[in-house]
Amino acid sequence: MNLPPAPVAGTRPLSVSTGSPRGPRRSRAAVLGESVLEWVIRLCGISAILFVFGIFFFVLREGVGFLFGGLKLGEFFFSTEWYPTSLSNVRYGVLALIVGTFSVTGLAMLIAVPFGLGAAIFVSEFCSDRWREGLKILIELLAAIPSVVWGFIGISVMNPLIQEVFHVPVGLNVLNGALLLALMSVPIMVSIGEDALKAVPDSFREASLAMGATRWQTVRRVLLPAAKNGLLAAILLGVGRAVGETMAVLMATGHAVNIPKSPFDPVRTLTATIAAELGEASVGSPHYQVLFIIGILLFTITFAVNLVADLVVKGTAKG
Amino acid sequence: MLAPSVPPPPVRPRHPPKIQVRDLRLSYGGQEAIRGISFDVDRNDVFAIIGPAQSGKSSLLKCLNRTIELVPGAKQSGTITIDGLNVDELPSVYNLRRRVGMVAPLPVGLPLSIFDNVAFAPRAAGFKDKHELAALVEQCLRQAALWDEVKDRLHTLGTKLSGGQQQRLTIARALSHEPEILCLDEFSIAIDPVTTMRIEDVLKELKQRMTIVLVTNLVQQARRLASRTMFLWNGEIVEEGPTDVLFSDEPQSRKTYDYVNGIFG
Ligand SMILES: Nc1ncnc2c1ncn2[C@@H]1O[C@H](COP(=O)(O)OP(=O)(O)OP(=O)(O)O)[C@@H](O)[C@H]1O
Ligand SMILES: [Mg+2]
Numbered sequence: 001m002n003l004p005p006a007p008v009a010g011t012r013p014l015s016v017s018t019g020s021p022r023g024p025r026r027s028r029a030a031v032l033g034e035s036v037l038e039w040v041i042r043l044c045g046i047s048a049i050l051f052v053f054g055i056f057f058f059v060l061r062e063g064v065g066f067l068f069g070g071l072k073l074g075e076f077f078f079s080t081e082w083y084p085t086s087l088s089n090v091r092y093g094v095l096a097l098i099v100g101t102f103s104v105t106g107l108a109m110l111i112a113v114p115f116g117l118g119a120a121i122f123v124s125e126f127c128s129d130r131w132r133e134g135l136k137i138l139i140e141l142l143a144a145i146p147s148v149v150w151g152f153i154g155i156s157v158m159n160p161l162i163q164e165v166f167h168v169p170v171g172l173n174v175l176n177g178a179l180l181l182a183l184m185s186v187p188i189m190v191s192i193g194e195d196a197l198k199a200v201p202d203s204f205r206e207a208s209l210a211m212g213a214t215r216w217q218t219v220r221r222v223l224l225p226a227a228k229n230g231l232l233a234a235i236l237l238g239v240g241r242a243v244g245e246t247m248a249v250l251m252a253t254g255h256a257v258n259i260p261k262s263p264f265d266p267v268r269t270l271t272a273t274i275a276a277e278l279g280e281a282s283v284g285s286p287h288y289q290v291l292f293i294i295g296i297l298l299f300t301i302t303f304a305v306n307l308v309a310d311l312v313v314k315g316t317a318k319g
Numbered sequence: 320m321l322a323p324s325v326p327p328p329p330v331r332p333r334h335p336p337k338i339q340v341r342d343l344r345l346s347y348g349g350q351e352a353i354r355g356i357s358f359d360v361d362r363n364d365v366f367a368i369i370g371p372a373q374s375g376k377s378s379l380l381k382c383l384n385r386t387i388e389l390v391p392g393a394k395q396s397g398t399i400t401i402d403g404l405n406v407d408e409l410p411s412v413y414n415l416r417r418r419v420g421m422v423a424p425l426p427v428g429l430p431l432s433i434f435d436n437v438a439f440a441p442r443a444a445g446f447k448d449k450h451e452l453a454a455l456v457e458q459c460l461r462q463a464a465l466w467d468e469v470k471d472r473l474h475t476l477g478t479k480l481s482g483g484q485q486q487r488l489t490i491a492r493a494l495s496h497e498p499e500i501l502c503l504d505e506f507s508i509a510i511d512p513v514t515t516m517r518i519e520d521v522l523k524e525l526k527q528r529m530t531i532v533l534v535t536n537l538v539q540q541a542r543r544l545a546s547r548t549m550f551l552w553n554g555e556i557v558e559e560g561p562t563d564v565l566f567s568d569e570p571q572s573r574k575t576y577d578y579v580n581g582i583f584g
Binding site: 129201203204205206207208209210211212213214217221222225226 | 384386389391413414415416417420421423425427429430431439440442443444489492493495496
C-alpha cells in the first residue's frame with residue numbers, strides 16, 4: 001500500500017501547498033494566511049537579534065572615540081580616583097566602582113545563594129501541593145516588585161534597621177545594597193532552581209527512598225548531583241540580575257566612591273554611576289564617553305555571566 | 320493487631336511465614352487496585368506473582384516496603400507482617416526499606432558512579448569505613464554477576480552501562496543493604512535471555528539467605544524458580560499455591576490454566 005508520508009513536526013507546511021492527494025484540500029486563503037504568519041514570526045525573531053546588536057553598537061559608538069583616543073586604560077582600570085567633572089584634575093579611575101559592584105554583588109550572592117537554593121529545594125521537595133502553589137505565587141510577586149520600590153525600602157526600612165542592629169552611623173552601605181539585591185535575585189534562583197529539580201525523574205527519588213534513604217539524604221546525594229547544572233544556571237542568572245541592577249543599589253549603597261573595608265562602608269557601583277551622571281554630562285564630552293565605556297564594561301560582564309549560564313544549561317541538556 | 324476474624328490460610332505445616340498479608344486493599348484516589356488479598360510467603364523461598372498488566376503486582380510490592388506512602392492519593396487497609404511484626408507499626412520505615420530490597424522493572428541508574436550507586440544505601444545507613452565499603456561493593460557486584468564487566472571502571476557513571484548491566488547494577492544495589500526480603504518486579508524485561516538465566520542462577524543462590532518475591536510476566540520464569548506462585552487478576556487472587564499445581568493440567572481455576580498456557584483473553 002502506498003501511504004502518504006506522515007507529516008513531520010517542524011517541516012514547513014508550505015512546501016506541500018496542496019497537501020496530500022487524499023487529505024482535505026486547503027484553501028488558498030489558509031495557505032496564504034499561514035505563510036504571512038510564518039513571516040511575521042520570523043521577523044519578530046530577527047528583530048530581537050537586531051535590537052541586541054543595535055544596542056551594543058550604539059553603546060560602542062558613543063564610547064569608542066574616547067576609548068582609543070585619550071583614555072588611559074591603566075588609569076581607568078587601576079585608579080580609584082573618579083573625578084570626571086573636575087576642571088583642574090580630571091580622573092577617570094573606575095577601580096572603586098568595579099570593587100563596589102563586585103562587593104555588593106558578592107555579598108548579595110553570599111546571602112542569596114543559600115536562601116535561593118534552600119527555598120528551591122523546599123518548594124520542590126518538601127512542600128505540600130497547596131503550599132507550593134501559594135509560595136510560587138508569592139515568589140513571582142517578589143520578582144515583580146520594581147527596583148525603585150526596593151530602593152525605597154532600602155532607604156526607609158533597611159537604613160534605620162541596619163543603624164539600630166549594628167550600631168553604625170549610616171545604614172546606606174554595602175550591606176544594605178546586598179540585602180536588596182539578594183531579595184531581588186532570590187526569586188529568579190528559586191523558580192529556575194525549582195524547574196531544575198523538577199526535571200529530575202521521579203524514578204530517582206523512588207529508587208533512593210526505596211533503599212531506605214531519608215528525604216534529605218535523597219536531596220543531598222541524588223537530586224543535587226542530578227540537577228547540578230540547572231542549579232548552577234539558576235545561580236548565574238541571579239548573579240547577572242544582581243550585576244546589572246541599578247536603581248536599588250543607587251539608592252541604598254550610599255553612592256560614595258570608595259573601596260569598602262567592611263560591609264558597613266558606603267560604595268558606588270558601575271550601574272549607579274551611569275544612572276546618576278549621564279543626565280548631567282554634556283553629549284560627546286569625555287565624561288559622557290567614559291560613561292559609555294563603563295556601559296561596555298558592564299555589557300561584557302553580564303554577557304560573560306550569561307554565556308557561562310548558557311553553556312552550563314547546554315551541559316544540562318546533554319546530561 | 321492481627322484481625323482474628325480472618326481465617327488462617329489453608330492448613331499446611333510450615334514454619335512461621337516470613338511475610339503475612341491479610342485482607343490487603345489498596346486504592347488510588349478511589350480507584351481500587353488491590354481488592355482484599357491474603358497470602359503467606361515462606362522464609363528462604365521464592366514466591367512468584369504472575370498476572371496480566373494492571374493486576375496490581377507492582378502496587379503490592381510497594382505496600383511491602385511502604386513506598387506506597389509516597390504515592391499521593393494511595394490508600395491502603397489490611398495488614399502486612401514481616402516476622403510477625405506489623406510493618407505499619409515498625410519504629411523506622413527507613414530500616415524497613417533496607418530490610419526489603421526492591422528491584423524496579425526498568426533499571427534506574429542513579430546519576431552516580433557505579434561504585435557510588437552500590438555504596439549508596441550503606442552510606443545512607445551510616446556506613447563509613449572505606450575498605451569495608453569497597454569490599455561490600457565488590458561482593459554485591461559479584462553476586463549480581465556484574466563484577467567482571469565493570470571492575471575496571473567502577474568510577475564511571477552507572478548510567479553509561481547497557482540496559483542489562485544497569486539492571487544487574489540495581490540488583491547489586493538492592494543487595495547492598497543486605498535485605499532479608501528481595502522483591503524483583505519484572506526484572507528481565509530489559510535483559511537478554513542469557514543474562515536473565517545468569518540472574519536466575521544468582522537468585523537460586525540468594526534464596527539460601529533471603530526470601531525472594533518475584534513479580535514476573537514470564538510464566539516460565541515462575542515455574543523455574545518459585546516453589547509457590549500467586550496468580551493475580553484485576554486486584555484479586557485467582558489462585559495461590561504450589562507452583563507445580565498452578566502449572567499442572569488441573570489447577571484450581573480454569574483461568575489459571577488458560578493464563579499459564581497463554582490462551583488468555
Ligand atoms: N501511582 C499511581 N497512581 C494511580 N493509579 C495507579 C498508580 N500506580 C498504579 N495505579 C493503578 O493501579 C492498578 C494496578 O497497577 P500496577 O502497576 O500495580 O499493575 P501491575 O500488575 O504491576 O501491571 P504491569 O504488569 O503493567 O506492571 C492499575 O489500574 C494502575 O492504573
Ligand atoms: Mg508493574
